[in-house]
Amino acid sequence: MASTSADRRPDYPVERLTGWGNTAPTTARVVHAHSPTEIAAGVAAPSDRGAVARGLGRCYGDAAQNAGGVVVDTTGAGEFSLDPATGVVTASAGASIDELLRGLVPWGFFVPVTPGTRYVTVGGAIASDIHGKNHHKAGSWCDHVLSFRLALPDGSIRSVTPESDPALFWATAGGMGLTGAVIDATFRCPTIGSSRLVVDTDRSDDLDGVLALMTEGDDAYDYSVAWIDMMATGRHLGRSVLQRGWFAAPDDLPVGDRANPFAYRADVLVSAPALVPSGVLNPLTIRLIDEVWYRKAPKVRRGEIQTIPQFFHPLDMIGTWNNGYGPRGFLQWQCALPLDAVDELRRIVELLSTSRTTSFVNVLKRFGPGNPGPLSFPMEGWTLSVDVAVGNPDVARLLDEVDDLVLAVGGRLYLAKDSRMKGSMLRAMYPKLDEWRAVKASVDPDNRLCSDLGRRLGLC
Amino acid sequence: MKDALGSVQSALVLGGTSDIALAIVRRLVDDRCARVVLAGRDPGGLEKAAAGLSREGVEVATTPFDADDAEHHAAQIAAIFAEHGDLDLVLLAFGVLGTQDGFDADPASASRVVHTNLGGAVSASLAVAQQFRRQGHGTLVVLSSVAAERARKSNYVYGATKAGLDAFAQGLGDALAPLGIDVMVVRPGFVHTRMTEGMDAQPFATTPDAVADAVVRGLRRGATTVWAPGILRWVFAVMRHLPRPVWRIVSAR
Ligand SMILES: Cc1cc2nc3c(=O)[nH]c(=O)nc-3n(C[C@H](O)[C@H](O)[C@H](O)COP(=O)(O)OP(=O)(O)OC[C@H]3O[C@@H](n4cnc5c(N)ncnc54)[C@H](O)[C@@H]3O)c2cc1C
Numbered sequence: 223m224a225s226t227s228a229d230r231r232p233d234y235p236v237e238r239l240t241g242w243g244n245t246a247p248t249t250a251r252v253v254h255a256h257s258p259t260e261i262a263a264g265v266a267a268p269s270d271r272g273a274v275a276r277g278l279g280r281c282y283g284d285a286a287q288n289a290g291g292v293v294v295d296t297t298g299a300g301e302f303s304l305d306p307a308t309g310v311v312t313a314s315a316g317a318s319i320d321e322l323l324r325g326l327v328p329w330g331f332f333v334p335v336t337p338g339t340r341y342v343t344v345g346g347a348i349a350s351d352i353h354g355k356n357h358h359k360a361g362s363w364c365d366h367v368l369s370f371r372l373a374l375p376d377g378s379i380r381s382v383t384p385e386s387d388p389a390l391f392w393a394t395a396g397g398m399g400l401t402g403a404v405i406d407a408t409f410r411c412p413t414i415g416s417s418r419l420v421v422d423t424d425r426s427d428d429l430d431g432v433l434a435l436m437t438e439g440d441d442a443y444d445y446s447v448a449w450i451d452m453m454a455t456g457r458h459l460g461r462s463v464l465q466r467g468w469f470a471a472p473d474d475l476p477v478g479d480r481a482n483p484f485a486y487r488a489d490v491l492v493s494a495p496a497l498v499p500s501g502v503l504n505p506l507t508i509r510l511i512d513e514v515w516y517r518k519a520p521k522v523r524r525g526e527i528q529t530i531p532q533f534f535h536p537l538d539m540i541g542t543w544n545n546g547y548g549p550r551g552f553l554q555w556q557c558a559l560p561l562d563a564v565d566e567l568r569r570i571v572e573l574l575s576t577s578r579t580t581s582f583v584n585v586l587k588r589f590g591p592g593n594p595g596p597l598s599f600p601m602e603g604w605t606l607s608v609d610v611a612v613g614n615p616d617v618a619r620l621l622d623e624v625d626d627l628v629l630a631v632g633g634r635l636y637l638a639k640d641s642r643m644k645g646s647m648l649r650a651m652y653p654k655l656d657e658w659r660a661v662k663a664s665v666d667p668d669n670r671l672c673s674d675l676g677r678r679l680g681l682c
Numbered sequence: 683m684k685d686a687l688g689s690v691q692s693a694l695v696l697g698g699t700s701d702i703a704l705a706i707v708r709r710l711v712d713d714r715c716a717r718v719v720l721a722g723r724d725p726g727g728l729e730k731a732a733a734g735l736s737r738e739g740v741e742v743a744t745t746p747f748d749a750d751d752a753e754h755h756a757a758q759i760a761a762i763f764a765e766h767g768d769l770d771l772v773l774l775a776f777g778v779l780g781t782q783d784g785f786d787a788d789p790a791s792a793s794r795v796v797h798t799n800l801g802g803a804v805s806a807s808l809a810v811a812q813q814f815r816r817q818g819h820g821t822l823v824v825l826s827s828v829a830a831e832r833a834r835k836s837n838y839v840y841g842a843t844k845a846g847l848d849a850f851a852q853g854l855g856d857a858l859a860p861l862g863i864d865v866m867v868v869r870p871g872f873v874h875t876r877m878t879e880g881m882d883a884q885p886f887a888t889t890p891d892a893v894a895d896a897v898v899r900g901l902r903r904g905a906t907t908v909w910a911p912g913i914l915r916w917v918f919a920v921m922r923h924l925p926r927p928v929w930r931i932v933s934a935r
């Protein structure tokens with residue numbers, strides 16, 4: 223059947239896309255943009271099913287997909303510039319944290335926030351309002367953004383600052399690309415004393431122990447995160463390794479390194495897919511990895527010097543570890559809970575760890591207060607993220623059960639990680655959802671900004 | 683949209699009064715499915731089926747559809763998608779069994795069954811594939827049968843239609859896989875439904891609910907082939923290779 227509107231369309235390649243979890247693939251016509259102008263043109267391209275921007279596809283679920291519509295791949299637009307006097311950076315949306323760090327660190331600057339991978343773009347960082355190990359001190363990505371330019375489906379481009387248009391600015395922070403495509407952004411970057419960190423490690427035999435350590439001690443550290451063993455049960459439920467630190471001053475470094483305190487190397491040791499055998503991450507290997515890794519950590523260690531990749535991006539050393547879960551993929555489930563919801567947190571850890579679902583990367587952190595973004599994820603309290611292998615038919619019900627626990631205490635789920643929550647939960651989890659909808663309707667009255675996540679959750 | 687765990691939010695049933703299909707759809711609406719379209723040739727039966735599915739927050743619509751009317755499948759199915767929006771899952775459930783005695787007495791009636799079970803299923807599936815390509819996603823669940831694995835002398839016309847359908851659906855699935863479109867082939871054994879009413883049950887006979895559970899588990903796993911009950915996969919792994927004289931005896935009961 224020939225479609226007339228199809229005949230008028232530019233000839234963009236049809237590509238199959240998934241998120242990092244490799245689940246729920248869909249196809250879209252992909253515009254490979256190489257500049258901010260091309261991003262803007264892609265968003266306004268004719269499409270019966272709208273458009274959405276895509277960065278490096280590190281969201282786990284379906285946020286950067288748009289089945290049957292247009293997806294604007296921004297990764298070809300990656301220039302940025304630094305003002306070394308102020309630490310203010312202006313970057314195209316497709317610039318990655320990896321690229322930024324290679325440019326910034328030698329000048330003595332760091333990114334304001336980094337997630338557990340450096341392969342995310344500036345556009346993706348804004349759209350998910352990403353958080354890092356410093357959330358308790360520095361907030362999330364958009365707290366550091368001075369301005370951005372947003373391309374809208376009508377072809378217009380708006381310059382947005384928190385002062386000029388606070389509603390649009392904050393709706394875009396965590397707005398999952400559904401309020402427009404960021405084409406470039408200006409943000410403030412902090413100075414660092416060296417490219418190394420001073421790291422303290424504390425191993426805790428159970429959940430209460432690690433929560434207490436974080437409650438009492440996090441304020442003394444710039445960065446803090448706990449890796450939690452989700453295969454441990456019973457007495458050792460929630461056993462964790464807490465790593466906290468700050469950037470070292472040149473004097474903290476070993477003498478040999480002081481001459482070049484901002485040396486920065488970020489290598490991928492293994493990246494060929496063939497080197498990460500499909501399905502290598504199964505319940506058996508993961509139990510083993512978790513056990514070894516927990517035992518390997520010292521009970522207490524103070525003042526260890528670590529590099530940026532070691533401390534912030536250990537997973538990036540294995541480029542395609544996500545393929546380790548096999549062709550069916552996996553998902554990540556991340557919640558935020560109020561500080562006093564410790565019993566619910568324990569119950570959630572218990573449900574997930576006794577279910578024997580496969581879980582490789584599991585992180586527990588204490589968030590500081592959130593920001594005004596209606597869909598921005600962080601809120602003061604605890605955040606837990608766990609990997610879950612797909613394939614076990616009981617996982618769906620288990621996750622619905624833990625979702626209910628989250629909802630009941632006024633917690634929420636992270637959309638950048640989500641791939642299966644019920645759309646009906648969204649309003650309770652994000653009480654300012656209607657405010658967000660009003661802003662979206664004002665900039666996108668025909669609802670042309672759309673993604674698979676948006677369709678699934680009723681956001682577009 | 684489908685989600686990472688194989689849950690769907692909308693479904694279309696071709697053969698909307700089928701007992702097996704309705705058991706599957708009941709599972710789907712108990713999960714995240716909030717929009718159902720039942721398509722079939724018996725308006726009264728469809729209304730009854732729709733009433734049986736209705737619950738809070740679930741929209742159920744019915745629409746006329748005749749599997750034998752291949753000429754209109756593409757347009758009709760396009761119209762269903764146009765009216766109801768994205769349909770995440772399509773369940774191809776229609777089929778007729780017939781009796782071998784009937785076919786022997788009236789060869790033309792056998793040809794009509796081939797036309798319904800195979801011809802109609804092929805054109806309807808291809809029409810669905812057009813819509814799935816357009817919407818960029820979708821899961822087609824095709825009710826084949828263990829009869830597709832090896833024809834038995836008691837109903838080899840039906841078996842031949844299912845063998846053709848099964849091969850077609852596998853090929854379609856391979857063709858669409860690169861597009862993120864899934865085709866699941868379901869091979870039930872003997873199921874107690876309207877279709878088999880009054881017949882002697884075969885070994886490993888099962889129920890529509892059990893078939894539905896197997897299909898839902900298959901969706902969760904992203905399976906391309908589902909046997910119901912699961913043991914039939916192994917039974918037929920053997921049956922398929924029995925020498926003809928032995929099969930003739932085994933399949934006679
Ligand atoms: C190993 C790993 C660890 C992670 N750790 C963390 C963590 O610690 N903290 C955290 O917050 N997140 C974390 N994440 C999630 C990740 O930071 C976010 O999903 C981020 O948005 C990914 O950026 P991306 O460039 O890959 O964007 P994509 O995944 O391509 O897209 C994500 C969203 O951003 C939108 N988007 C992308 N570009 C633009 C643009 N130019 N304009 C508007 N919208 C756009 C997309 O439409 C989509 O909704 C982690 C992910 C992985 C794989």
Ligand SMILES: NC(=O)c1ccc[n+]([C@@H]2O[C@H](COP(=O)([O-])OP(=O)(O)OC[C@H]3O[C@@H](n4cnc5c(N)ncnc54)[C@H](OP(=O)(O)O)[C@@H]3O)[C@@H](O)[C@H]2O)c1
Pocket residue numbers: 696697698699700701702703722723724727747748749750774775776777778798825826827828869870871872873874875876877878
């Ligand atoms: N029951 C079993 O043992 C068994 C085993 C393996 C496979 N299967 C297959 O499973 C599927 C569902 O069967 P079932 O057991 O659920 O039986 P069923 O309840 O009799 O369902 C058969 C369906 O096919 C429909 N149909 C037949 N001809 C049609 C046509 N020309 N146009 C539109 N719809 C038509 C029927 O609609 P009406 O209401 O209008 O008649 C009915 O909805 C069939 O394909 C069958 O071959 C069944």
